[in-house]
Amino acid sequence: DAGVIQSPRHEVTEMGQEVTLRCKPISGHDYLFWYRQTMMRGLELLIYFNNNVPIDDSGMPEDRFSAKMPNASFSTLKIQPSEPRDSAVYFCASSSGRGARSNEKLFFGSGTQLSVL
Amino acid sequence: QQQVKQSPQSLIVQKGGISIINCAYENTAFDYFPWYQQFPGKGPALLIAIRPDVSEKKEGRFTISFNKSAKQFSLHIMDSQPGDSATYFCAAIHGSSNTGKLIFGQGTTLQVKP
Numbered sequence: 001d002a003g004v005i006q007s008p009r010h011e012v013t014e015m016g017q018e019v020t021l022r023c024k025p026i027s028g029h030d031y032l033f034w035y036r037q038t039m040m041r042g043l044e045l046l047i048y049f050n051n052n053v054p055i056d057d058s059g060m061p062e063d064r065f066s067a068k069m070p071n072a073s074f075s076t077l078k079i080q081p082s083e084p085r086d087s088a089v090y091f092c093a094s095s096s097g098r099g100a101r102s103n104e105k106l107f108f109g110s111g112t113q114l115s116v117l
Numbered sequence: 118q119q120q121v122k123q124s125p126q127s128l129i130v131q132k133g134g135i136s137i138i139n140c141a142y143e144n145t146a147f148d149y150f151p152w153y154q155q156f157p158g159k160g161p162a163l164l165i166a167i168r169p170d171v172s173e174k175k176e177g178r179f180t181i182s183f184n185k186s187a188k189q190f191s192l193h194i195m196d197s198q199p200g201d202s203a204t205y206f207c208a209a210i211h212g213s214s215n216t217g218k219l220i221f222g223q224g225t226t227l228q229v230k231p
Contacts, residue, residue, distance in 0.1 A: 004160070033218075042206075042221060042222070042223040042224050043161070043206060043221040043224070045218055045219070045220075048218065056218065091160050091161075093160070104149045104151070104166075104210055104217075104219070105151070105163055105166075106161075106163070106219060107162075107163075108160025108161050108162065109160050110158065110159055110160050111158075111159075111160050
């Protein structure tokens with residue numbers, strides 16, 4: 001299994017531009033999570049999906065952030081318009097939905113390093 | 118009440134020494150406590166985890182100690198090696214809840230000197 005795949009690995013953009021981050025979860029995993037990592041705030045959960053349906057988006061910082069999961073093998077996190085304070089590493093993670101406690105063990109991708117100038 | 122507090126923020130240990138990282142939580146509904154290890158340029162990966170029905174779990178050189186009454190748990194790395202140099206995150210979750218989500222500590226950057 002290739003694991004969770006994220007693209008791009010690095011993104012440099014200018015303030016005001018739209019940014020789209022992409023994620024392919026592990027095949028068969030029913031949960032997908034988007035996290036943001038910064039030095040100041042550590043790992044923050046932004047949103048997570050179960051069976052392609054958003055379950056909890058309480059961590060999404062502003063309306064500028066949106067996430068979609070059109071099918072079981074693909075998700076996007078979009079920032080429009082981007083701001084310098086959005087600079088961070090964004091991680092996607094997935095977990096198996098089989099049985100209880102399915103969201104305990106997360107498998108993370110390698111992340112997207114976003115720099116907004 | 119959802120917070121998990123982790124300390125220290127950074128740690129330097131000599132090769133062969135013991136590394137100890139501590140975490141504290143408030144929510145008594147948490148019932149699963151994992152530790153994740155993150156190397157530079159990589160995502161966190163599950164290292165070891167414990168449930169509150171035991172006070173200790175050991176896997177190789179890594180041990181979790183759990184104190185339910187104090188609502189604290191810690192990671193001990195015995196015989197620390199330079200290859201253990203990484204960032205370590207503790208976490209907690211109310212796993213038996215269908216809507217539980219992992220809450221991470223702030224992370225500890227460990228450097229093991231040769």
